[in-house]
Every structure is written in structure tokens, then in C-alpha cells.
Amino acid sequence: MPPTPSSSKAKRPLPSPTSNGHRRQHMEVRKKLPVYQFRKEICELVYQNEVVLVVAETGSGKSTQIPQFIYENGKLKNFHKNISSANRKLRLAHTICVTQPRRVAAITVAKRVAEEMGCETGTLVGHRVRFDDSTDIQGRNTSRIIYATDGMLLREATADPLLTRYQCIVLDESHERSLQTDILFGVVKRAMKARTRSKYIDEKNSCSVSEEFEKDKLIQMRMRKKAKELELVPLHVIVMSATLEVETFQSYFPQSKYIKIPGRQFPVQTLFTPDYQEDYIDSALSTALQIHKYEEEGDILIFLPGSEEIENLAGLLRKYLSEESELGRSISSDEKSGEHEIKKRDMVQSIKGMGTDLHSGHGSIVNGVLVCVLYAALPPEQQIFAFQSKPQGCSRKIILSTNIAETSVTLDGIRFVIDSGKCKERDYNSATGMESLTVADVSKAQARQRSGRAGRVSAGMTFRLYPEIAFDTLDETTAPEISRVNLAQVVLQLKGMGIHDPRSFDFLTTPSQQAMLKAFKQLYALEALDDTMELTTYGKEMAKLPLDPTFAHLLLQSPKYECTAEMLTAISMLSAENIFYRPGGSGDSEDSSGLSAKAAAAHKRFTSYEGDIPTMLTVYNCWRKEAIYISSAKGGKKERKRRRMQMEEASRKNSKSSKILHGDWCTRNFISGRALARAHDVRQQLSEICSRETSRNGLGFDVNVSCGDDIVKLLKGASAGxxxxxxxxxxxxxxxxxxxxxxxxxxxxxxxxxxxxxxxxxxxxxxxxxxxxxxxxxxxxxxxxxxxxxxxxxxxxxxxxxxxxxxxxxxxxxxx
Incomplete structure (x- = not known):
């Protein structure tokens, strides 16, 4: 076993020479947070109770501070005193895990906590998201605070149902009730019951389950026996949210304790539109420009449903602000009449719908305004502009975000919120088997959370792009995602964790029987389940892959048709969003139609007569042959400097060849650079899982097997999957x-x-x-x-x- 921090001092995360001053500055900021005043009370509650419910406003510091309080307090270590020396050497149950529903939140919050604790990300503090694990770079189990997405902790529970590494699990943003969050509640509760030293188990529920599901009762008994052998200390759980439905969670955790932490909230004035807005993007554009022109200082936060709407509006804002700057320089001081205002309004209409470049504008200041975008698929280097302070020469920031900015992350300096009233919502019809991602109205709880972002630094204003009567018709809360999605992946995950009958699983909200039956049928058709609904060997292999069951089946079928290398590429490309950049616009503008024609011509050379999977392969293979790309890796400034030097060296070596830099290649071919880079990283991770030995929880594939130019093998592999x-x-x-x-x-x-x-x-x-x-x-x-x-x-x-x-x-x- 590699040395642990207790056996090798050299492995401890050491602060940098200048970190002491930064830590003092961070400590001053921490003391001003509302949650800091409750640190002793929180630590005492966590020590004395297995479940604590924490309700605190976004921006109170709960996500960054509470894990630090528990780690620094050290009281939970008292539970380890009576453990035998043999089991103490295993160093089990020493880590705090904080779950987040989104990868953006997990990465950004982990980085902030690492700065406050004076260490690099990946040492004492790390993050673990899909296809990006930045933990334990100093050796096995050296990270003590881990920020992970719900899905990553679920995958860990598949191999370790007792969650032996953790002593405290913090379930953050629980009110969102995402699919993975709801399942995680049941998984954590199951591990907590097996490790508890008190009679926490709900006897009534346990008896009803044991009579009907004897196998699951036997599995739970084995888990308790294993926990006793390892002398696992109790698992402590903290459920945190900004708008927690306390009654729901108290009934789920009957012996839980509850604490509410007030936030810093200034008054917020809410304004509605007199009529319904058919085009909320155009309405958001006009509102943002009016705020910028007529209102006092303060940043603007605009909520939109998805990345496509965000990028389109960001392009429109940058173009209008640029045109306004040029127009402002060209007019004289006496030309401030109504005629000038009409010209400006006409200019807004003329740029509406014009194509925007996904590769340009990030981090650039236009007419004193920094336009930032924020959504889950955005790379960290582009997300950072939304969180940083305004640079010199910038008078205002306009941040365009999905509902990720409601509660998952905190943005400072916001005084004006523009709420489109829309979000993207998954929906599944269990009768037809159709799953859709549609733009839907937000709930009243979501609308209130959005308004609250305007009242953190001073009195603010919220502009809702819908009439007040529409707000009155909204649902109070958003329906849990588990009632709106295909449950095939849920059933596969639960079966992979050793749950014999998923119907016996203790769901926070029990899904419909029809949806559950549909999931069983799909997995049976994919041969993941046998006639007795037991998980087959093939199903266990599917459960090892962090993919939807359909994509997992597609990949597992590839060795039969000798196209594993191609399917790895195709699935990775399909997992990334919007590989092709297609300029928008109605085509009425010469610039718009010209840009669209160039994009269509560039894409034509990749298009395959056989369809999208061969087309994706062509794009990826051409990129690898023609572009110079150095994959990003873990590390700090030194690592980034090394990668930059590596890129420059590769560019010099290929100066005489036809290869060009990654960004230039993507711009020339109208390909999304970030999507292509993400597909490359996903492929590397999937290749590692597939090539890993089965004894190490891998699949033992030869990932280099290729069908070459035999398109029939590839198409047959696609039809089989x-x-x-x-x-x-x-x-x-x-x-x-x-x-x-x-x-x-x-x-x-x-x-x-x-x-x-x-x-x-x-x-x-x-x-x-x-x-x-x-x-x-x-x-x-x-x-x-x-x-x-x-x-x-x-x-x-x-x-x-x-x-x-x-x-x-x-x-x-x-x-x-």
C-alpha cells in the first residue's frame, strides 16, 4: 500500500511560500459569511447526530465552509479511538465527500476550498466528476475533502456499497431532486443503516421489505456483518439546500436534526412584463441594454434555458455593444435626439438572428462591458470569467447562465436579474418509450431563487419576462426528475450495487410501476437481465461503463464486429454536445448567409453517405491527422506552462507540414473546439476502462481492434448496438x-x-x-x-x- 499522510510527512500538502498571506485574506472573508457564526453549533450537531438538515441561502457559504468546519474541528475522529490496530491501518472512513448535481459546481467549489486551505487542487482537496478525477495525486486516499458529482459517488457505491472511504457525506443542493441525487439518498441511507451503531432502522419499513424481498434482506445483513468486521464508524450525513422541503426529508430521515442559517439578503424589487413575450431572447436583449443604459452600476445576470440560447444572445450583446461604441464615437455631442434612439433601435433589430462565433468573445471587454456565459458543458477556462472580479477598464459584467446559477454556484456583484421564466426539462413517456428534452416553465420556487441572486450585495431588481398572472399559474416546486425519465440506467445501477429487486429500494420519491416495468423490459432486451430478472455477466459489464445502457451495449457489441476503435470514437463524439458549429440567422443578411454557406461547405467534406456515426468518425480522424492538440491535464501553473511550451514545440516541428493548431483547425472547419476536446478526453477515459484487466474492474478489451475500410462491419456493429x-x-x-x-x-x-x-x-x-x-x-x-x-x-x-x-x-x- 502506498504511504499515507500519517506515514510520510513528505506527502502532506504543503502550502506555497505566499499562501500564508492569502490564507489570512481568505480567513477574513470567511468570518464575514453568515454560516461562520454557526460553525460550533453545526459541528456539535454533526457529531451528536447521524443526519443533519441544513437550510441556508445561496451565498451564505454552506458549500465551501461546512466541510472545512467538520475537517478542522476533528471531533468525528473520536469515533476511531476504539478501532483495532489492524483495521486502523486501512485508514477507512477518514474522508468528507460533498456531492453536487453539476460538474461546474464541483470543480469551482473544490478550487475555492483548496485556495482557502492553502493547497493545490488534488492534494488535500480535490474534485471528481465524469471523465475528470482530480484527487489523490499524492498517493492513495490522501485527499480528505472531495467534491464529486452525484453520479461519481453512485459509481463508487457500485464497487463499495458501504462507502468505506467516507465518514461524512454532504448531499448539497438537495432541493433540485435530480435523478442521481434521489438515487444517492437511498444508497447513502442503505450504507448508513449498515454502519450505524444505534437502532436507526425504520423497523416498520424493514419488516414489510423483509417479508417480500428475502434476498435483499440477506444482502443488508451481509453488509452489516462486513461493516462490523471492518469496525466502520457511523456514517454521518448532512443534507443541504437553499430551499429544502423539510417535511419530505424529515419523514425520510425520522431522527434527523434541522438547522436554518439566515442569508445576506437585501430587498429586491420585482418587475413583470405587461404581456406575454413570444421571443424571450429578443426581450432579454432589449431589457439588458436598457439596464445598461439607464440603471446605476451593478452586474446583470440573465437566466436562459440552454447553451444555444446563451451563445446566441451573447453574440447579439457583443455585436450591439461594439456597434454602439463605434456609433458613439461618430456622433457629436448635440446628436442626442430621438432620431438617434430610433437608429439604435433599428440597429438592434438588424443584428437580431445574425450568426455568432462560439470561439470568439470569451473574456473580451466590449464598450466597457464583459459578456460572460455559464453552463454545464462549458470548459473551466471559459467558466472562470463569470466568477472573477471585473478587470480594469470594465464597468459592468453581463452573465448569461442556465439554472446552474440559481443555487449551485455563487456569483458576486449581481444587482440585476433578468428571468426568462424558462428552463430545459427532461420528460419521458413510459407508454411510448419516448424521452424528450424540452423548454418548460420554471416553478415558483425556482423563480424566487433567481430573484434572490439580485439581493446579495445591495438592493436589487428582478425583471421577469412574463406577466404576473403567468407567475400565479406556475407550479410551486419542480417535479422530481425520477418521475420524468427513463429508469433503465437507474435499474442497472441498483442491480450493479447488489440490490436484487429495485422495487424494494428506499426511494425518496417512488417512481411509477409502469416506468419501472419499461426499464426492466429494455434491459432484458439488451440481455443485461435474464429470465429471472437477475443481472447477467453481460449486464455487469454494462454497469462498469459510465454510459447510458444503450451506448454501453453499443460499445460492448463492437468486438464481435471488429470495430472497437471506431465505436469508442463514435460514442465519445456523440457524448459531446454540438460538434458542428452552424451559424444562425434567417439568411436575409449577406454576412449571415455567407457565413452559413462557408460552414455548410466546410462540413460537406466530413459528411458520410452512410450517416452520422461514420461522419463523426471522419471528423475525429481528420482532426487527429491535421491538427496539433495537447490534451489538458491535472496540475497548477507549472503544468499549464509545460503544456504551453509543449504546444509551441509541436508547432515548430510541424511548421513545414500541413498540420495546424487545434483552435485554427476548428475555426477553419466550423467545428466546436471545446466539444472536440471533450470528446477526446471522454475517449481516453473509456479506452482506459475497456483496456483495464477484469480483475481491476475493467473489461479486458483490445481497444485497438479496427475494421479499417470495411464499412459493413461498422454498420453491422451499429445495428447490433x-x-x-x-x-x-x-x-x-x-x-x-x-x-x-x-x-x-x-x-x-x-x-x-x-x-x-x-x-x-x-x-x-x-x-x-x-x-x-x-x-x-x-x-x-x-x-x-x-x-x-x-x-x-x-x-x-x-x-x-x-x-x-x-x-x-x-x-x-x-x-x-
Whole structure:
């Protein structure tokens, strides 16, 4: 076993020479936080009780300070006094884990806590998110405070149901009730019961479960026996939120204690629009510009549903502010009449809908304003602009964010909030098996949280882009995600943790029986479950992969068709969002139509006749051959400097060749650089899991097996992995409507829209316009797809053509 901090002082995280001064500054800031006044009370409650419920406003410091209080207090170490020396050497139950529903929050909060504790991220404090583990860089189990996403802790529980590494688990942002959070509650409660030294178990519930599910009762008895052998100390749980439904959680944890911490809240004036706003992006643009012109100092936070809307509005703001700056220099002091205002309004309309560049503008100041974007898929180096103080020459920040800024992260300096009233919400119809991601109205609780962001530094204002009567019709709270999604991955996770019948699992909110039955059917069709609903060997392999069961099945089928290398690439590319950058716009502007035409021409060289999976492979392979890219790695300033020097050296070596830098290649080919880099990192992580030996919880694959130029093997592999998502073409699949006629008049012939019927369910669907098969003449007779999207119409994405007779060959039990 590698040396631990107790056996090797050299391994301890040492502060840098200048960190003492910084720590003193951080301590002064910490003392001013509302939660600091309750540190002794919180530590005492955690020491005396196994479950503590903490309700505190966003910005009170609960996420950063409470884990530090518990670590610095050291009272929980008293539980280790009576442990035998043999088990003490294992150093179990010494770590604090803080879960976050989003990777952005886990990374940023871990970085802040590391700064406050005077150490580098990955030493005493680290983060663990999907495909990015920054912990224990000094040796095994050396990180003592770990910020992890809910999904990462769930994956850890699959191999270690007792969560032996942790003595305290902090479930943060519990009010969001995400799918992974709800499952994590049951997993943590199960481990807590096995490790408890008191009669915490709900006897009534336990008896009813034991009568019906004898196998699960036996598993729980084995867990308690194992915990006793290891002399595991009690697992302490802290449930934290800004707007916690106390009654729900108190009934789930009957012996829990509750503490409420007041936040720093100034009065916030709320303004509604007189009418409904059909275009909330245009309304948000106008509101932000009016605030900037007429209101006093203070940053602006705009809530929008997704990254696409955010990037579009960010481009519009930057262009308008740039035009305003040029216009301001060109007019004289006496030209401040109403005619000038009309010109400015006309200019806003003229730039509305114009294409925006995803690669430009981040961190740049336009006319004294810094426009920042913030959403979960954004790389950390671009997220940082939203959290940093305003640089010199900047008078105001405008931050455009998804609902991540409601409670997950704290943004300082916000005085004005613009609330579109919209968010993206997953929904699943268990009857049809269709899952959709749609733009939905927020709940009243979400709207209040958004308004609260304006009252942290001083009195603020909230501009809701909907009338007051619309607010009165909103739901009080958001429905738990577990009641709105496909449960196949949930069932697979629970079975992987050793839960015989997931129906016996102690859910915070019990899902519907119909949704649970649908999940069992899907996993049975994928051969993850046998006739007795037991997890098969194949199902155990699927559970090892951090992927949706469908993608996991697709990857596991690849060795049969000798296309493992290709499927690793395809799945990684499909896991990243929006690989292709397609400039927006109506096409009325010369710049807009010209940019769109350039993008279409650039993308054409990657487009495969067979569909999206081969197209993704072409993009990735061309990028690897033609671009110079140095993958990011863990480390501080020295590591970043080393990578920069490595990049410069690679550029010099390839100066005589055709290779160009990663950013230049992506700009030239209208490819999202951050999405491509993320796909590369995902592929590396998946390759590591697949190539790892089975004895080390891997799959033992040869990840270099390739089908080469044999496209039939690749397409058969796709049909074997996606046979549940197959669709056949319906006759007369080309529709002629006004929009198509308009395109045809402009000479755009790529207007064919394939209409298909799914093999399972018989739903009528259409090829999505972004699909590489869209407009192919004739459309393929049969396709498999990776995603079903429901908007005004039902679309399929990630479509790849196959031969219909292959379905009976690759899935004979399903297609006869």
C-alpha cells in the first residue's frame, strides 16, 4: 500500500511560500459569511447526530465552509479511538465527500476550498466528476475533502456499497431532486443503516421489505456483518439546500436534526412584463441594454434555458455593444435626439438572428462591458470569467447562465436579474418509450431563487419576462426528475450495487410501476437481465461503463464486429454536445448567409453517405491527422506552462507540414473546439476502462481492434448496438411546404425530409435537419438512431443507415 499522510510527512500538502498571506485574506472573508457564526453549533450537531438538515441561502457559504468546519474541528475522529490496530491501518472512513448535481459546481467549489486551505487542487482537496478525477495525486486516499458529482459517488457505491472511504457525506443542493441525487439518498441511507451503531432502522419499513424481498434482506445483513468486521464508524450525513422541503426529508430521515442559517439578503424589487413575450431572447436583449443604459452600476445576470440560447444572445450583446461604441464615437455631442434612439433601435433589430462565433468573445471587454456565459458543458477556462472580479477598464459584467446559477454556484456583484421564466426539462413517456428534452416553465420556487441572486450585495431588481398572472399559474416546486425519465440506467445501477429487486429500494420519491416495468423490459432486451430478472455477466459489464445502457451495449457489441476503435470514437463524439458549429440567422443578411454557406461547405467534406456515426468518425480522424492538440491535464501553473511550451514545440516541428493548431483547425472547419476536446478526453477515459484487466474492474478489451475500410462491419456493429432504436422509411417521405419552397427558390436543394416509423412502438418520426442523412435523395430505407427529440415535431438524431435484414441477424431473439 502506498504511504499515507500519517506515514510520510513528505506527502502532506504543503502550502506555497505566499499562501500564508492569502490564507489570512481568505480567513477574513470567511468570518464575514453568515454560516461562520454557526460553525460550533453545526459541528456539535454533526457529531451528536447521524443526519443533519441544513437550510441556508445561496451565498451564505454552506458549500465551501461546512466541510472545512467538520475537517478542522476533528471531533468525528473520536469515533476511531476504539478501532483495532489492524483495521486502523486501512485508514477507512477518514474522508468528507460533498456531492453536487453539476460538474461546474464541483470543480469551482473544490478550487475555492483548496485556495482557502492553502493547497493545490488534488492534494488535500480535490474534485471528481465524469471523465475528470482530480484527487489523490499524492498517493492513495490522501485527499480528505472531495467534491464529486452525484453520479461519481453512485459509481463508487457500485464497487463499495458501504462507502468505506467516507465518514461524512454532504448531499448539497438537495432541493433540485435530480435523478442521481434521489438515487444517492437511498444508497447513502442503505450504507448508513449498515454502519450505524444505534437502532436507526425504520423497523416498520424493514419488516414489510423483509417479508417480500428475502434476498435483499440477506444482502443488508451481509453488509452489516462486513461493516462490523471492518469496525466502520457511523456514517454521518448532512443534507443541504437553499430551499429544502423539510417535511419530505424529515419523514425520510425520522431522527434527523434541522438547522436554518439566515442569508445576506437585501430587498429586491420585482418587475413583470405587461404581456406575454413570444421571443424571450429578443426581450432579454432589449431589457439588458436598457439596464445598461439607464440603471446605476451593478452586474446583470440573465437566466436562459440552454447553451444555444446563451451563445446566441451573447453574440447579439457583443455585436450591439461594439456597434454602439463605434456609433458613439461618430456622433457629436448635440446628436442626442430621438432620431438617434430610433437608429439604435433599428440597429438592434438588424443584428437580431445574425450568426455568432462560439470561439470568439470569451473574456473580451466590449464598450466597457464583459459578456460572460455559464453552463454545464462549458470548459473551466471559459467558466472562470463569470466568477472573477471585473478587470480594469470594465464597468459592468453581463452573465448569461442556465439554472446552474440559481443555487449551485455563487456569483458576486449581481444587482440585476433578468428571468426568462424558462428552463430545459427532461420528460419521458413510459407508454411510448419516448424521452424528450424540452423548454418548460420554471416553478415558483425556482423563480424566487433567481430573484434572490439580485439581493446579495445591495438592493436589487428582478425583471421577469412574463406577466404576473403567468407567475400565479406556475407550479410551486419542480417535479422530481425520477418521475420524468427513463429508469433503465437507474435499474442497472441498483442491480450493479447488489440490490436484487429495485422495487424494494428506499426511494425518496417512488417512481411509477409502469416506468419501472419499461426499464426492466429494455434491459432484458439488451440481455443485461435474464429470465429471472437477475443481472447477467453481460449486464455487469454494462454497469462498469459510465454510459447510458444503450451506448454501453453499443460499445460492448463492437468486438464481435471488429470495430472497437471506431465505436469508442463514435460514442465519445456523440457524448459531446454540438460538434458542428452552424451559424444562425434567417439568411436575409449577406454576412449571415455567407457565413452559413462557408460552414455548410466546410462540413460537406466530413459528411458520410452512410450517416452520422461514420461522419463523426471522419471528423475525429481528420482532426487527429491535421491538427496539433495537447490534451489538458491535472496540475497548477507549472503544468499549464509545460503544456504551453509543449504546444509551441509541436508547432515548430510541424511548421513545414500541413498540420495546424487545434483552435485554427476548428475555426477553419466550423467545428466546436471545446466539444472536440471533450470528446477526446471522454475517449481516453473509456479506452482506459475497456483496456483495464477484469480483475481491476475493467473489461479486458483490445481497444485497438479496427475494421479499417470495411464499412459493413461498422454498420453491422451499429445495428447490433442500436437495434432497439431502428426505424423504417415511410413512403412519400419528401414534404413540400413553404420553408422548403423558399429554400428551393434560393437554389438550396438539400430539402428532403425523411419520414420514418420506429420498429418499436410504431411512432412516426422525421430526420432532424442537423442529421447528415437529411436531404439525401433517396432517403435510406432503414436507419438506427441514437436520440429521439420531441419539439413541435418528433425527430431522430444520430441516424445511420443499415440494411433491414441485418436486424434479424444481429438480434434474432427480437426480430424473427
Amino acid at each position: 442500436l437495434f432497439l432504436q431502428a426505424a423504417s422509411r415511410v413512403s412519400n417521405s419528401v414534404e413540400i411546404n413553404k420553408s422548403i419552397r423558399k429554400d428551393m427558390q434560393k437554389g438550396i436543394t438539400n430539402t428532403g425530409r425523411g419520414r420514418y416509423k420506429t420498429k418499436i412502438g410504431g411512432a412516426e418520426v422525421n430526420l432532424h435537419p442537423t442529421c447528415s442523412l437529411f436531404g439525401r435523395n433517396p432517403p435510406p430505407k432503414c436507419v438506427v438512431y441514437t436520440e429521439l427529440l420531441v419539439t413541435k415535431r418528433t425527430y431522430i438524431r444520430g441516424a445511420t443507415q443499415i440494411k433491414e435484414e441485418w436486424l434479424a441477424e444481429v438480434a434474432p431473439k427480437f426480430f424473427r
